[in-house]
Amino acid sequence: MHDGHIVSESSKEQGSYVYGGQNLLVDLDILGDLLKASSCTESVQNLSKEENKRLEDVHLLKVKLLRLVHRLGYIPENSIATQALYRLALTIGNHSSQAFCLESAKKLATQLEAEGGSMDLSLNILVIGKTGVGKSATINSVLGEKKTMVNAFEPTTVTVQEVLGNKDGVKYRFIDTPGLRSSGTEQSLNQRILLSIKKFTKSFPPDVVMYVDRLDCPTSDLTDLPLLQTITSLLGSTIWHNAIIVLTHASSTPPDGPTGLPFSYEDLAAQQSHVIRQCISFAIGDMHAINPSLRPPVFLIENNFSEKNEPGCAVLPNGQCWRTQLLILCYSLKILSDTLSLPKPQESLDLRKIYGFCVQSFALLVVFSIATSHSPKTFHWSGWK
Amino acid sequence: MASQLIREWVGIQQFPAATQAYLLDLLSKLKQQNVSSLTILVMGKGGVGKSSTVNSVVGERVVAVSAFQSEGPRPIMISRSRAGFTLNIIDTPGLIEGGYVNDQTLEIIKRFLLDRKIDVLLYVDRLDAYRVDNLDKQVIKAITDSFGKEIWRKALIVLTHAQLSPPDGLEYDLFFSKRSEALMKIVKMGARIKKQDTWGSSIPVVLVENSGRCNKNEYDEKILPDGTAWIPNLVKMITDVALNGSKAILVDKKLIEGPNPNRRWKEFIPLIFAFQYFFIIKPIQGAIKSDIAKEARPSWELRDGGGASRKF
Numbered sequence A: 001m002h003d004g005h006i007v008s009e010s011s012k013e014q015g016s017y018v019y020g021g022q023n024l025l026v027d028l029d030i031l032g033d034l035l036k037a038s039s040c041t042e043s044v045q046n047l048s049k050e051e052n053k054r055l056e057d058v059h060l061l062k063v064k065l066l067r068l069v070h071r072l073g074y075i076p077e078n079s080i081a082t083q084a085l086y087r088l089a090l091t092i093g094n095h096s097s098q099a100f101c102l103e104s105a106k107k108l109a110t111q112l113e114a115e116g117g118s119m120d121l122s123l124n125i126l127v128i129g130k131t132g133v134g135k136s137a138t139i140n141s142v143l144g145e146k147k148t149m150v151n152a153f154e155p156t157t158v159t160v161q162e163v164l165g166n167k168d169g170v171k172y173r174f175i176d177t178p179g180l181r182s183s184g185t186e187q188s189l190n191q192r193i194l195l196s197i198k199k200f201t202k203s204f205p206p207d208v209v210m211y212v213d214r215l216d217c218p219t220s221d222l223t224d225l226p227l228l229q230t231i232t233s234l235l236g237s238t239i240w241h242n243a244i245i246v247l248t249h250a251s252s253t254p255p256d257g258p259t260g261l262p263f264s265y266e267d268l269a270a271q272q273s274h275v276i277r278q279c280i281s282f283a284i285g286d287m288h289a290i291n292p293s294l295r296p297p298v299f300l301i302e303n304n305f306s307e308k309n310e311p312g313c314a315v316l317p318n319g320q321c322w323r324t325q326l327l328i329l330c331y332s333l334k335i336l337s338d339t340l341s342l343p344k345p346q347e348s349l350d351l352r353k354i355y356g357f358c359v360q361s362f363a364l365l366v367v368f369s370i371a372t373s374h375s376p377k378t379f380h381w382s383g384w385k
Numbered sequence B: 001m002a003s004q005l006i007r008e009w010v011g012i013q014q015f016p017a018a019t020q021a022y023l024l025d026l027l028s029k030l031k032q033q034n035v036s037s038l039t040i041l042v043m044g045k046g047g048v049g050k051s052s053t054v055n056s057v058v059g060e061r062v063v064a065v066s067a068f069q070s071e072g073p074r075p076i077m078i079s080r081s082r083a084g085f086t087l088n089i090i091d092t093p094g095l096i097e098g099g100y101v102n103d104q105t106l107e108i109i110k111r112f113l114l115d116r117k118i119d120v121l122l123y124v125d126r127l128d129a130y131r132v133d134n135l136d137k138q139v140i141k142a143i144t145d146s147f148g149k150e151i152w153r154k155a156l157i158v159l160t161h162a163q164l165s166p167p168d169g170l171e172y173d174l175f176f177s178k179r180s181e182a183l184m185k186i187v188k189m190g191a192r193i194k195k196q197d198t199w200g201s202s203i204p205v206v207l208v209e210n211s212g213r214c215n216k217n218e219y220d221e222k223i224l225p226d227g228t229a230w231i232p233n234l235v236k237m238i239t240d241v242a243l244n245g246s247k248a249i250l251v252d253k254k255l256i257e258g259p260n261p262n263r264r265w266k267e268f269i270p271l272i273f274a275f276q277y278f279f280i281i282k283p284i285q286g287a288i289k290s291d292i293a294k295e296a297r298p299s300w301e302l303r304d305g306g307g308a309s310r311k312f
Helices: A028-037 A049-071 A079-092 A102-115 A135-143 A184-203 A225-235 A237-242 A265-284 A322-341 A351-373 B010-014 B017-032 B050-058 B103-112 B134-147 B149-154 B172-191 B198-202 B230-242 B253-257 B268-294 B299-305
Strands: A121-129 A161-167 A170-176 A208-214 A243-248 A298-300 B037-044 B076-082 B085-091 B116-118 B120-126 B155-160 B205-207 B249-251
Touching (some): A049 A079, A049 A102, A049 A322, A079 A322, A121 A135, A121 A322, A135 A161, A135 A170, A135 A208, A170 A184, A208 A237, A208 A265, A208 A322, A225 A237, A225 A265, A237 A243, A237 A265, A237 A322, A243 A265, A243 A322, A265 A298, A298 A322, B010 B017, B017 B085, B017 B230, B037 B050, B037 B116, B050 B076, B050 B085, B050 B120, B050 B155, B050 B230, B120 B134, B120 B149, B120 B230, B134 B149, B134 B172, B134 B253, B149 B155, B149 B172, B149 B249, B155 B172
Parallel strands (some): A121 A170, A121 A208, A208 A243, A243 A298, B037 B085, B037 B120, B120 B155, B155 B205
Antiparallel strands (some): A161 A170, B116 B249
């Protein structure tokens, strides 16, 4: 507990938002273990054809990510990319042979970049959130020009619309949505908006869902719960699997805390993301503390730029340019969800598994034979009491 | 409803000398008008800066400020006296919880205010909120329903977080005027102030900046982006509203509990009864009688009465 104004979980959450270069989608020590595991092993295995194909697909995705990172001018050890590669390595498990390990991916990536081939990257991003938080402004900032109308006083986006743009060699397709209302009595309006979003996304399934909110409006516990419940019930709780929480107005000065001293920037971001994540997990129905495997990453941005800075590179307290970081994060999420959709290989018939299956079926057979040998009247099913 | 200990207003000494002088001047003006105490009620949504504003005006940290935790469930009254003048400020919890107006909080506030007179209402909101929505309207409606429409004659709209750089390159003054316009519109809608009530357009809007990083002028007073020292300005506007001639709102039992449905329109009962008798019963009776008279007498009656031609 810090000064009594932060819940105790925030100390775990401290680093769990993407902010400049320091981010943690996972804890650092697990990352270490993982990177060790993904190093090249000389395991000799007879891999089936499907498994090989799968490994190859995952490998190509890794190459693509590395090429993007290189193209944007980051070093391959950029933390977001490392996290994504780590997750990719997790999905293929421990049988990584020489051909498919990280080093060869890096080599292939630099080779392809040197050849100068073009990469067709496209991203479908759905942007949702309350009204007036900065959804259209974020889209304008990422694309570098004013593609959609923004207004500081009235809602301007009134229908679900598509915003296309090209930036940094990536074809963006943003789905800009009308703002949702947080009042409990207006949830029917929210439902209408969400149904039209659902219809729209049938034709353009989003790779990434951005839930936008403000960093500088601290919300107490469950203010936004009706809104998040409506979203989860209409769009399904699977949207939170590839979601990013985007907090705008990130360059505003933090408010004063109860001691009269201002919140520190990290505490404010941690607290605000904790509140939103808690609402999300309640909306999904996960009544325990936030499910660690379902914790959307949090990204801080600033849309209000002065003329000096290029749009999208507004001043964050760490001085870094957030647009490219966001691109890497989105693309990593896309790659990860692509991996999940790859056809899973046939589970190799492990002898142990077969044995276990046999034992189970034998036990079942025994139970059934006992059951049928008795007459129904004398046999008590204790399970039915 | 605990009776608060009236303390000496030591907080006034925290202010820089220029502010102190101005405030004492205002207090003496009030005393001249025979006003020796002022009760200010501070209401609004949660998280807008009500408690911070109260702390700023009193000059000491009397109310706990909570950015993330929900506020305390009960209203607090701070009483301070100076030079024979007593200032009572009542800080209330935010009225919105979980997307709805919290009726329980509203009840607690009403009971707290029983038998008190409200001289000024401060309706607090943020300058840097970009939307005015149904939640605001519900809060305003709840205040109006609880205390009556007349409370808006004694109201001030206070906008916190005044030290902001407006978005989209807008000018500060333009941003401020558009935001106050949007808020005024929703206040008039929620309180059902009609166009004939001209006082509805003259509810003052005051800017306030409670953070410790507020800019200061050469006298060390906290100032707004346009240079005005906001604490003296706020207290002056409060004084103006308190002396504007409208009656202070007395929160009595009748106001809290609302009209008794059994007694409603009891006076109309004899009138409606008379109406029914004269306009409905009598004409129907008359119509029936005339129907009977006009009707041709049936043959059996004529026969028995000797009117029909008898043929034996």
